[in-house]
Amino acid sequence: MATLQQPLAGFVPGVAADLSRKETQERLSHRAIPAFFKLAQAWQLRDEAARQLLGGISNGAFYQLKRGATKTLDQDKLTRISFLLGIFKALNILYSRKLADAWVNLPNTNPQFHGEAPLAYMIKGGLPALMRVRQLLDARRGGR
Numbered sequence: 001m002a003t004l005q006q007p008l009a010g011f012v013p014g015v016a017a018d019l020s021r022k023e024t025q026e027r028l029s030h031r032a033i034p035a036f037f038k039l040a041q042a043w044q045l046r047d048e049a050a051r052q053l054l055g056g057i058s059n060g061a062f063y064q065l066k067r068g069a070t071k072t073l074d075q076d077k078l079t080r081i082s083f084l085l086g087i088f089k090a091l092n093i094l095y096s097r098k099l100a101d102a103w104v105n106l107p108n109t110n111p112q113f114h115g116e117a118p119l120a121y122m123i124k125g126g127l128p129a130l131m132r133v134r135q136l137l138d139a140r141r142g143g144r
């Protein structure tokens with residue numbers, strides 16, 4: 001049986017990225033920042049909501065990132081973006097593109113959201129809420 005000698009695209013199955021290492025943060029930030037802004041555009045997020053999803057970063061830092069400034073994100077922001085991209089992926093697996101992009105802004109009857117839109121829930125609840133929304137959607141799609 002053949003085994004893979006080199007990891008594909010820098011990914012090693014079963015080994016979590018060490019987000020505390022500056023080198024890892026630099027490597028992941030390069031792709032995480034543009035991915036986040038593509039997600040924000042697809043979800044039609046206002047800048048204030050996007051800033052809050054990133055942990056409440058300042059206007060200046062946010063607009064530098066939005067203009068494409070090369071910046072290294074810290075562990076918290078990389079984790080937030082990872083959760084958001086997982087949510088985005090799950091939504092696009094579960095729903096049509098139109099509904100997947102609108103879902104975060106629609107009132108939701110799931111008891112977890114108390115009738116609010118998932119976006120409001122994620123902004124209010126921070127990282128724990130991002131994780132719960134990701135888990136909910138992953139469970140709905142069968143955990144893949």
